[in-house]
Amino acid sequence: MTGRELDAAGIHDPGLRAAYTHCRGLNARHGRTYFLATRLLPVDRRPAVHALYGFARWADDIVDDLESGATSGERARALLALEAQLDAGLRQGGTTEPVILALAHTAGRYGIDHRHFTEFLSSMRSDLTVGGYASYEELGRYMHGSAAVIGLQMLPVLGTVVPREEAAPHAAALGVAFQLTNFLRDVGEDLDRGRLYLPADLLTAYGVDRRRFEWSRRTGARDSRITDVLRAAAAHNRAVYRQALPGLAMLSPVSRPCIRTAFVLYSGILDAIEADGYAVVHRRAVVSRGRRATVAFDGLVRAVAYRVVHRSAGASWGGSAETGRDARYRPPRAVRPVEEGAA
Template identity: 40%
Template sequence: MRSLMARRGEEPTLEQDYAHCQAVQRAHGVSYYFATRFFPPETRRAVHALYGFVRYPDQWVDCPDAHSSPESIRAQLDAYERDLIRAVCGEPVSLPPLRAFADVVRRYHIPLRYPLEFLDAMRMDLTRTRYATFAELQTYTWGSASVVGVMMCYILGAVQPDALHYAATMGLAMQMTNFLRDVGEDWARGRVYLPQDELQRFGVSEAQIANGVVDDRWVALMRFQIDRCRALYAEAEQGIPLLPREAHYPVLLGGRLYARILNAIERNDYDVFRQRARTTHAEKLALAAATYYEWRYNITTNRSASRM
């Protein structure tokens, strides 16, 4: 992930740092990027920076190069954290996403605890590979995903406790969707995010995951997981009215786009080992239109009802 280079050897500007983050999101967060385009320009820029900030550590942890070790990745994360604090304090740092995100932290008054909790979750991935229960798993997902939703609330200017709760729930729903889509990939990394007690409840062993066996037990487990994800998305959507009106549609669309991955898992007969669940561009366009119509209809209906 090389920085967009400044012309003629000049020092990169903050605008170039934001543009770098936008390029990172466009390349690696296709569904997120699609929905982000519907935010107002200033908000869109901040969301690009937030994505850039979280993408770098996630890449280091999930896709290390051949020469990396857990110790060297931890050192990289520690250096990233120190540079984040320096950047927020106005000191010069080398990485574009840190410069852009530090500007966002200052501009939108994001408490530093949230990005630091995200980095703590990335460190957990270096040593923690199993979780006994769903409640225990959430000690990880709070930092890996829920705090990202909370930071989004600060960018959007909706920091009341209920808004933060629903945003954290949306982050959890998206993270659980990732876990279901990436079971095979995570196994190859030595990780099993599905709670151990739930695997046991449905009679699914780790040997079955290792061999990619899709049978009735696996299907039942996946149906249970998908139902829970959909319930989380439904709960999270209750918080959208708490956001500024201009954020309603892109946030609703972002959740709907990510939830559609669950449909793709079902379409693939729950085989997440041999087929990556994804949505096509045509599906995204169709869902964007349908979601916009639903959103606009609800606004019109609510306005009409309020006048009665």
């Protein structure tokens, strides 16, 4: 992490600076789209985003790393150890672990509800024992902890121009939209981990089941019914993006280019999946470097313009400091997953 970012954020303690630098490294290595969008935030807010990402990445790696050879029991114990570290950092201030040190500092500075972290870990634990979901409603309960709370964690850092509770449902929906995109992009890899995040009732509606997906992954063969399932899931995902969209205008102006860029890049993954013929069971679809660069440049132009205008006008960048109520994600009512055109 550049000293400029840390200095702008008022982080001068050497231990904290090292902790935030560690989190930034995790973001840069593993979160290409996320890291690119983060670069569009004002420098003083970037360290907090890196801390939030670092914590989520740590937990996710415990659950998903296929190369470590760790058993489910070992991963469960690792998550419990992480939760103990989290408790020590948030409640007692007694940790030297860099990710938790940076996270606790960020949570205190921005007043982030500690429940968002514990609910996240609860969903991560379920990944050790739950390999599928019956419906979008059931999946939505899982995604509240695994994705919606990420949006709610970010909201105080981004700032709002409306009371935070008004923006919270849209922030939660955006977290869910991003995760649904990840689920589609990573269908094949998740099957290798023994998971499928496409609801069983969606598969049934198109005359397939989980075993058919596993067969397709194993043999490399295609099935038009699987393509239909993936197309319907993408339509549902796009509807959640539409649910999240009004929240962009509720953010602090200097944060909008960052989140807009993430919005465009992540939703663009759906375009890449469609362009690749919904072949995600066999290979991951990616947004081209050229496309990422174009969107990032547009975001940079918008970010600079906002900063120039707000500096000249003497406006505050802080956004609203009001606290908001928790917002649980609900799948859009207009979406009927068994019907492709519903979204």
